[in-house]
Amino acid sequence: xxGGCGPVLSCADQNTVFYVLYGLLVNYKAARETxxxxxxxxxxxxxxxxxxxxxxxxxxxxxxxxxxxxxTRFNWRGWEIWDRYRAHEELGDAILLVTPxxxxxxxxxxxxxxxxxxxxxDFLRPPEATEMLNVFGPNxxxxxxxxxxxxxxxxxxxxxxxxxQRVWVxxxxxxxxxxxxxxxxxxxxxxxxxxRTVSLHVMSGAVFGKSYPFRGADETxxxxxxxxxxxxxxxxxxxxxxxxxxxxxxxxxxxxWLPKSFRELYQATLVFQQHMTDAYEVEKQxxxxxxxxxxxxxxxxxxxxxxxxxxxxxxTASRQEGLTEEEVYGNVFVFNFAGHDATANSLAIGICLLAxxxxxxxxxxxxxxxxxxxxxxxxxxxxxxxxxxPRCLAVVPFYKFETVRLYTAVAIAKSTGPKPQPLxxxxxxxxxxxxxxxxxxxxxxxxHPRYWGPNSLDFEPSRWITSDGxxxxxxxPSHPTEHFKDPAATRNSPFVGWSGGARSxxxxxxAQVEFVxxxxxxxxxxxxxxxxxxxxxxxxxxxxxLQQIRRDTGMRLLLQMLHPERAVLAWRKR
Numbered sequence: 001x002x003g004g005c006g007p008v009l010s011c012a013d014q015n016t017v018f019y020v021l022y023g024l025l026v027n028y029k030a031a032r033e034t035x036x037x038x039x040x041x042x043x044x045x046x047x048x049x050x051x052x053x054x055x056x057x058x059x060x061x062x063x064x065x066x067x068x069x070x071x072t073r074f075n076w077r078g079w080e081i082w083d084r085y086r087a088h089e090e091l092g093d094a095i096l097l098v099t100p101x102x103x104x105x106x107x108x109x110x111x112x113x114x115x116x117x118x119x120x121x122d123f124l125r126p127p128e129a130t131e132m133l134n135v136f137g138p139n140x141x142x143x144x145x146x147x148x149x150x151x152x153x154x155x156x157x158x159x160x161x162x163x164x165q166r167v168w169v170x171x172x173x174x175x176x177x178x179x180x181x182x183x184x185x186x187x188x189x190x191x192x193x194x195x196r197t198v199s200l201h202v203m204s205g206a207v208f209g210k211s212y213p214f215r216g217a218d219e220t221x222x223x224x225x226x227x228x229x230x231x232x233x234x235x236x237x238x239x240x241x242x243x244x245x246x247x248x249x250x251x252x253x254x255x256x257w258l259p260k261s262f263r264e265l266y267q268a269t270l271v272f273q274q275h276m277t278d279a280y281e282v283e284k285q286x287x288x289x290x291x292x293x294x295x296x297x298x299x300x301x302x303x304x305x306x307x308x309x310x311x312x313x314x315x316t317a318s319r320q321e322g323l324t325e326e327e328v329y330g331n332v333f334v335f336n337f338a339g340h341d342a343t344a345n346s347l348a349i350g351i352c353l354l355a356x357x358x359x360x361x362x363x364x365x366x367x368x369x370x371x372x373x374x375x376x377x378x379x380x381x382x383x384x385x386x387x388x389x390p391r392c393l394a395v396v397p398f399y400k401f402e403t404v405r406l407y408t409a410v411a412i413a414k415s416t417g418p419k420p421q422p423l424x425x426x427x428x429x430x431x432x433x434x435x436x437x438x439x440x441x442x443x444x445x446x447x448h449p450r451y452w453g454p455n456s457l458d459f460e461p462s463r464w465i466t467s468d469g470x471x472x473x474x475x476x477p478s479h480p481t482e483h484f485k486d487p488a489a490t491r492n493s494p495f496v497g498w499s500g501g502a503r504s505x506x507x508x509x510x511a512q513v514e515f516v517x518x519x520x521x522x523x524x525x526x527x528x529x530x531x532x533x534x535x536x537x538x539x540x541x542x543x544x545x546l547q548q549i550r551r552d553t554g555m556r557l558l559l560q561m562l563h564p565e566r567a568v569l570a571w572r573k574r
Contacts, residue, residue: 018490020051025078025099030433031098036105036425037091041075044101046128046246046437051077078555080106080443081407084457088444094425094507096436103436106442110451110494112425116414117496119421120144126415132242133337135250136273137330140506141338154304156506161382162295164513168382170205170516174198176378177214179522183571187531190217192348192564199344200232200422202514205243207281209296224379231275237268237343242557245269260464276329280305297335335507343511345560347518349401352549352567356526356542360461365574368524377520384514403459405452405495407559408442412496440496441549451494531568 031038043050058076061067073079074087074097085108087095107113116123130142140151146216178198182188194217202427205211238245244262245253252258253266283302286293291300305323323331329392354361372380416436422429432438447456452463480516522528532541545567553561 015184020100025100027100027103028098031096031103034058034096034430034432036094036096036430038096038098039070039378040098041071042100043075044096044099045075045077045104046099047101048243051243060481068322071542076483078559080441081554081559083443085444085448088441088448098394103430103433103453104442105436105438107438108441108442108448109425110122110445110492112423113440113445113496114492117422122421122440123414124417126413129413129437132246133334134268134330134335135238135245136276137324137328138332139325139327141334142330151327151331151504154301158297158300158304159506160295160300163300164386164509165382166209166296167510167513168278168386168517169205170202170211171198171514172377172380172521173211174201174214175518178216179526179571181214181216181219182527182569183573187568187570189565189568191351191567191569192344193217194350195347196234196340196344197235198518199340199347199514200235203336203340204231205296206339207297207332208275208395209294209298217507230271233339234268234271234275235336237265238272239337241265244277264531269470272333273329273379276332280325280328286392296327298332301331304328313545320550338505339507339510342558343514345558346403346407346511348564349407349549349553349563350515351404351522351528352545352561352564352569353403353571354523356459356565357461358527358529361523363526364523365525365527368520372524377524382513386513388485402451402459402464405446406457406459406554408446412440414438414440425482442496445494445524448494525574526571527574528569528571531570 015319024040024042028038028040043054054076057073062072073083087106088108093107093112095106097104097106097152107116125142127142133139133141133257138147138151140148140155143151175198176432178194179506181194188194196363197216201212201214241261245265246264248258249268250269253262255262279298280302283293283299284306287299287302287306301323303327329508372385373473374384415438416434417431419434420431421556423432425432445451449456529538530541530545532538548566549561552562552564553559
């Protein structure tokens with residue numbers, strides 16, 4: 001080639017191959033010393049560039065004869081959902097994936113996972129795993145040590161009963177409009193889109209104190225959505241295209257030579273940033289005028305940001321008591337990320353699962369109507385209704401817990417950091433090499449028959465109900481011997497849907513209140529079923545939908561139904 005480009009490219013290729021082989025050899029040597037089962041993979045499964053193309057390449061290779069093997073089984077995002085506990089049943093509770101970049105320890109051992117969550121100083125969050133969450137500023141999901149303690153203290157206090165009241169009201173209002181829209185149609189295939197809207201509006205009310213009317217997926221009155229559309233659309237674009245954001249960085253996305261989708265992503269970050277800035281300034285000015293403030297998450301964080309902060313931006317917890325403006329934005333984004341996208345995905349999966357269980361729908365309706373009696377759902381209050389739905393509280397957690405058990409939205413990774421860390425596995429101490437990423441295999445932990453019995457892969461909410469005994473909560477009024485079995489009350493529980501230890505999800509009750517409100521709005525007066533295809537009866541349609549959920553649920557940014565439009569449901573009055 002002119003100018004000698006051929007030899008230069010050849011040298012670059014040789015260097016790349018050398019780097020891959022050298023990294024693989026070094027990591028293999030360190031992994032082998034552990035004595036754990038090893039799976040050697042030629043590509044780092046955490047490489048952001050690989051994450052863009054992994055699914056397409058693996059699907060292509062599966063079509064080639066004799067190319068199926070460990071690479072196509074383990075070297076793509078979301079393989080755990082398809083594999084469930086089978087790899088651990090074959091190889092053991094701990095499996096090391098050896099790649100050129102890092103070693104990844106997949107764990108399916110409740111005692112070991114609990115130990116890791118408790119040892120915060122030994123097992124840290126790998127920075128590359130949370131880089132996307134740092135787009136708008138440091139936050140409770142990306143900090144460690146004393147900085148995390150400060151963020152945790154402030155954000156945990158923000159998730160208070162006043163916010164829960166707002167969540168309840170918004171959930172009921174949004175879902176009342178949602179069920180009116182759904183029940184007006186012979187069938188709907190927009191469960192994921194519409195629950196995403198509901199979740200977005202609940203989040204908008206809880207975070208910013210702004211309420212927006214619900215509009216269904218095919219309703220044309222777009223102007224009625226006000227500025228919620230720009231805020232919601234910006235958030236959707238950011239979450240759907242997060243990998244280029246991490247790889248290139250926020251500012252580099254505006255380059256004119258990049259694809260149009262990248263520039264749209266950059267514009268979305270500006271819109272979302274402006275939305276947060278406007279809300280921040282409104283709350284700050286209202287506070288300075290001593291106006292009566294609403295109880296929402298932004299108000300709580302602004303109060304924290306106006307606390308004493310060292311002028312030089314000291315990073316010591318003793319000198320920096322509040323949050324900087326950038327940290328407020330960082331935490332608001334994390335709330336939207338976890339509270340909107342993860343909750344919306346779980347809602348869509350959960351509603352489809354409930355469509356396969358009419359008996360559970362009837363159980364929910366019986367409790368709701370017994371407690372609310374003549375009170376309209378929209379007139380109920382969080383303080384007087386939510387605590388007095390003991391049976392519904394049992395149903396909702398195990399519906400929510402059972403959904404999360406089978407389809408955990410996101411796994412929390414840990415790392416050994418700069419030095420090896422001992423870990424007890426099966427009665428033996430194993431020294432895990434430095435810089436090893438540790439992934440609690442939620443999909444395996446939540447489905448292994450050792451913990452969940454022979455029907456571990458089935459959607460069976462009754463597994464969360466027990467007779468009178470220890471480690472239980474309030475009984476249902478009509479069934480006083482039935483209690484909800486809280487996994488948090490069980491030592492070293494295999495259920496880790498909201499993480500564990502001190503870093504457990506601070507918004508857990510937020511999500512539960514939202515789920516209760518959604519169930520009240522949907523199932524008090526209505527029931528749902530999958531629409532049968534030609535030649536199907538209702539039972540066949542329910543079985544088909546259940547198989548569709550199992551086959552179609554996979555990982556993008558978070559776990560979600562990949563083709564939710566294929567789930568066609570019909571809502572009818574009871």
